[in-house]
Amino acid sequence: MTRTAFVARISAAGPDDVSGLEAALDGGLPADGVVALLGKTEGNGCVNDFTRAFAVRALSDAMARRRPDAATAVSYVMSGGTEGGLAPHFLLLGRRDVTGHEVPADDRAPEGAALAVGGARTAALPPEHLGRLAQVRLVADAVRAAIADAGIDDTADVHFVQIKCPLLTADRIAAAEARGAATATRDTLKSMGLSRAASALGVAVALGELALSDIADEAIGRDTALWSGRASTSAGVELVDHEIVVLGMSRAWTGPLAVEHAVMGDQIDVEPVRGALRRLGFTADGQLGPEERGALVALLAKAEAGTTGRLRGHRHTMLDDSDISSTRHARAFVAGALAGLVGHAEIFVSGGAEHQGPDGGGPVAIIADRTRLPSRRSER
Structure with missing residues (x-):
C-alpha cells in the first residue's frame, strides 16, 4: 500500500x-x-x-x-x-x-518522490518548562515521532516543520508559583517568543541542525547564531501542549504534490524563494503569471524584524513602535515581498522567527502540484 x-x-x-x-x-x-x-x-x-x-x-x-x-x-x-x-x-x-492502479499515470510522482505529511502531539507542557531546555527536549522527541509518522527515513528529506506551541497566562504562572516553581518570565507577551524559540530549537535538534549540547537555557530566545532552516513555530493561548506537522518528500509516497524550502536572509530576500520555485519546476523570471500560479498550492513563511533595527544598512522603526508589535509589522512586510513574487497574498506568514532562520530572516516552504505546471502539461 x-x-x-x-x-x-x-x-x-x-x-x-x-x-x-x-x-x-x-x-x-x-x-x-x-x-x-x-x-x-x-x-x-x-x-x-x-x-x-x-x-x-x-x-x-x-x-x-x-x-x-x-x-x-x-x-x-x-x-x-x-x-x-x-x-x-x-x-x-x-x-x-x-x-498503484488507483493513481492516474499523470498524477504519479514524476521524480520518484512525493509530498509526505506527518503529525504528532506532545504531552501538556508545565508552565515552568516553557522557554527552557525541557521544552526543547519535549519538542525534539515529538518532531522525531512526526517524521516517523510521515514515513520519512532521512531528516534531509524534511522540508518544513510547523508547530503550534503554548504561551504563559497569568493563571498558568500562578499555578506554577503555587507549586513552588518559577517560570522563565512573568511577561505573557515575552512568553510567546520564548515558547517559539524553544520549539524551534527542538526542531533543530530533531533534524540534526544543532546538538542539544549546543543549547543552554540562557541562549533560548537570545543567541541568534542558533537557528533552524526548516522550523516554523507559532504560540497561542488556545493550547497547553504542542501540535506538530512535518512536511517532506518520500519515495514511499506518490502523487503530484511536492514540497521545497528556502531560507530568507532578511525580510526582502526573495531570491532563495525564487530558487525553490525553480527547483519545483516554475520558470517565471518575475512574478508568477496566471499559467503557473495555479500550480502553487501553498506558501508558508516566517517573518521577523530582526534585532539590529536595520535592513540592509537602513534604519527601520518596527522595533521602536510602541503602538504596534514588531511581529505585526514583519508579517505584513514579508507577506508583501512574497506576494509580489507569487502574484497573490493568500499565503501563510507567521510572525516571530526566534531561532527560525538567521536574525531578521526566516524559512519558507512551497507546496506545488507539478502536474499543473505548463512545462509538465506540455510533456504529456
Whole structure:
C-alpha cells in the first residue's frame, strides 16, 4: 500500500467560516485522512488573540461531525494576524492510502518522490518548562515521532516543520508559583517568543541542525547564531501542549504534490524563494503569471524584524513602535515581498522567527502540484 498526500487551500470569510472545509470534504477529500488544518486568522496575533481559539472551535466542530476523534487526531494550527494584504485562509493537509492502479499515470510522482505529511502531539507542557531546555527536549522527541509518522527515513528529506506551541497566562504562572516553581518570565507577551524559540530549537535538534549540547537555557530566545532552516513555530493561548506537522518528500509516497524550502536572509530576500520555485519546476523570471500560479498550492513563511533595527544598512522603526508589535509589522512586510513574487497574498506568514532562520530572516516552504505546471502539461 502506498500513501498520497492532499492539500487544499481554502479562503475564509471569518475565523468561524467552515463552508470551504465542508465543501472540500463533500468534494471527496477523506475526513479520516486529515492530518492538520493550518489557518491565518484576522486577530492581532498576540496573547489575547482569541480568533485562533474561535477558528479551532469552529473547525474541530465541523470535523467532529464527520470524524469522532477529530478533536485529538487532527492538529489545528492557527496563526493570528493578517496585516496588510494577507488573506485569511485555511490549509487542509492530509493523506490517504492508494494502490498503484488507483493513481492516474499523470498524477504519479514524476521524480520518484512525493509530498509526505506527518503529525504528532506532545504531552501538556508545565508552565515552568516553557522557554527552557525541557521544552526543547519535549519538542525534539515529538518532531522525531512526526517524521516517523510521515514515513520519512532521512531528516534531509524534511522540508518544513510547523508547530503550534503554548504561551504563559497569568493563571498558568500562578499555578506554577503555587507549586513552588518559577517560570522563565512573568511577561505573557515575552512568553510567546520564548515558547517559539524553544520549539524551534527542538526542531533543530530533531533534524540534526544543532546538538542539544549546543543549547543552554540562557541562549533560548537570545543567541541568534542558533537557528533552524526548516522550523516554523507559532504560540497561542488556545493550547497547553504542542501540535506538530512535518512536511517532506518520500519515495514511499506518490502523487503530484511536492514540497521545497528556502531560507530568507532578511525580510526582502526573495531570491532563495525564487530558487525553490525553480527547483519545483516554475520558470517565471518575475512574478508568477496566471499559467503557473495555479500550480502553487501553498506558501508558508516566517517573518521577523530582526534585532539590529536595520535592513540592509537602513534604519527601520518596527522595533521602536510602541503602538504596534514588531511581529505585526514583519508579517505584513514579508507577506508583501512574497506576494509580489507569487502574484497573490493568500499565503501563510507567521510572525516571530526566534531561532527560525538567521536574525531578521526566516524559512519558507512551497507546496506545488507539478502536474499543473505548463512545462509538465506540455510533456504529456
